[in-house]
Amino acid sequence: MNYQQTLQYMFERLPMFQRQGASAFKKDLGNITKLCDYLNNPQNTFKSIHVGGTNGKGSTSHMLASVLQEAGYKVGLHTSPHLKDFRERIRVNGEMAEENFVVEFVEAHKAFIEAHQLSFFELTVGMAFEYFKIQQVDVAIIEVGLGGRLDSTNIITPELSVITNIGLDHTAFLGDTLKAIAGEKAGIIKPNIPVVIGERQEETTEVFETAAKKNHAPIVFASDNQFPDLESELKGSYQQKNKATVQQAVHVLNQKNDFQIPEAALITGIKNVIRNTGLVGRWxxxxxxxxxxxxxxxxxxxxxxxxxxxxxxxxxxxxxxxxxxxxxxxxxxxxxxxxxxxxxxxxxxxxxxxxxxxxxxxxxxxxxxxxxxxxxxxxxxxxxxxxxxxxxxxxxxxxxxxxxxxx
The missing domain is CATH 3.90.190.20 (Mur ligase, C-terminal domain)
Structure with a gap:
């Protein structure tokens, strides 16, 4: 198969939530665990940062990637959905994965894909992990697809978890209250791994604090602190909350021994996020x-x-x-x-x-x-x-x- 034929195979043969909705949604980590085991667990070969939330997680992921690039790291970025080209989902330092890699990955693992009836998203997550392993990235920003607790990305053990905010979306899968949805999003909080919450919300604060306490995970709410409204190629006043979340995340990362992110990289990374990572579609x-x-x-x-x-x-x-x-x-x-x-x-x-x-x-x-x-x-x-x-x-x-x- 060539690249277009490979995409056609993926779109037509694999259940895809973005196109089909509920019928394609899998609330289960079984398949992604089997796939990653089969691939020798590539997700364990690089550091990662996990980003979830209802709104702003894509912009936040791209800004974090841009900041880390400016700090000199080789950065993987996995986001969804894509707008024009499937490979937007898998980038390294802003460059999309090669068409040949996508084709060869699907060809090499077609028997496994079909035997285990992988969903489109499960395949994409495994593909991204394998690509980041091959590329030997220093760190990968992994955006949650839907929810958190049972999302296919939730088999990583990140350096930091980030949850931007909670809103009423995908209620058929995640619950019909902010508290219930927050419970699903809080599923990315891991034992002893710090977590940044973008917005303190009355209905959800207790959910996050309880999950963090249970996991002995240090927790901080970005909205509790004052951050400068840094200039960014991402327009729209609503990006201020995302920029504050990124600034808080960088502050937490800098407290860890294995990250050094200068202030200049933070400022330049937020400013040049589009040219560094190729993000489009936000205002x-x-x-x-x-x-x-x-x-x-x-x-x-x-x-x-x-x-x-x-x-x-x-x-x-x-x-x-x-x-x-x-x-x-x-x-x-x-x-x-x-x-x-x-x-x-x-x-x-x-x-x-x-x-x-x-x-x-x-x-x-x-x-x-x-x-x-x-x-x-x-x-x-x-x-x-x-x-x-x-x-x-x-x-x-x-x-x-x-x-x-x-x-």
């Missing part, structure tokens, strides 16, 4: 003016709350919103966040989980959001451009998959 300006076009991957209540606040800080004559969502999204909590005076262009993301433009348009109408529907995201964006004046603003979002189609 990304697609077009500077005539009209200004911005996209963001925020897709749950907490994430979209931050995005809507950011929109209010923008200056424009008329706001146009290209919107698409997945079918298992809790629209009753999400749609009320959107402004009623915007012009809407509803469409369906090009994934099986995507909610049809007709259903989204009808549901949005219940919340006073009016607009036209389009079969494709690209058509919706083109219609928004045609209807816009130079002083207008176009926002594109609602789902990671919507953003992936337009960048």
């Amino acid at each position: 990304q300006i697609i077009q500077e003016s005539n009209p200004k076009i911005v996209c963001d991957t925020g897709h749950n209540k907490e994430g979209l709350t931050y995005v809507m606040r950011q929109l209010k800080e923008e200056q424009y004559r008329q706001l146009h919103i290209v919107l698409g969502v997945v079918s298992d999204k809790d629209l009753n909590s999400v749609l009320p966040l959107f402004p009623k005076d915007a012009a809407y262009y509803f469409s369906k993301p090009d994934v099986p989980r995507g909610l049809s433009e007709e259903d989204l348009q009808q549901k949005a109408l219940h919340f006073g959001l009016r607009g036209k529907k389009f079969e494709k995201i690209s058509q919706a964006l083109n219609a928004a451009k045609k209807a816009s004046d130079p002083e207008d603003l176009i926002f594109v979002g609602g789902s990671t998959f919507v953003v992936a189609e337009i960048i």
Whole structure:
């Protein structure tokens, strides 16, 4: 198989939560444990930092990787989902894994993959661990996929665990209260391993403190301390919390004997995160003016709350919103966040989980959001451009998959 054929095999043969939803979700560490045993446990050959949370874990992971790169470390970075190229999930010092590696890994282990019915994510995690072993990275930043306790990444013993915040997302799998979800996220807290919590929240603090005490894990809440709002290529005022979490994490790492991260590396790493790691889709300006076009991957209540606040800080004559969502999204909590005076262009993301433009348009109408529907995201964006004046603003979002189609 060539690279495209390999991806087609992975997308079509392996259950993939991002595309299929609940039917592809495995709440079990059995397969990833078997895979890593079969690969001679590559995850034990390098240091790691584990990053979980509801919102901000991707940005936080990329910023940590960037800071460590600036400090002179060879840094692996495993994140999900990808936007354009599968290999975005597996990077070393910002460079994606080679196509040949992906092809050869799948070919070499195809019999095992099929015999054990690995999910897409299980395979990807094992592949990332093997790549980081081969590349002999000094440290790898490993982002949790979904939850924490039973997430496939949770077989590592990291140098530090980081949990950004807790919000009501993926409630069908993680629980329908902040306390229950925090319990799942707290599953990445390991015995005697320090943990940084990004935000102290009334409903979740006790959960984290109890888990940390049980594991004799030193715990600190970044929001308890004051940190400077460092300049960053990642725009959006909501990134301040993520930057504070990274600064707290660096402070904890520097207290360990095996890390030396100068202040200059912290400042430069946060500033140059996009050029160092290739992160896209977070308050990304697609077009500077005539009209200004911005996209963001925020897709749950907490994430979209931050995005809507950011929109209010923008200056424009008329706001146009290209919107698409997945079918298992809790629209009753999400749609009320959107402004009623915007012009809407509803469409369906090009994934099986995507909610049809007709259903989204009808549901949005219940919340006073009016607009036209389009079969494709690209058509919706083109219609928004045609209807816009130079002083207008176009926002594109609602789902990671919507953003992936337009960048």
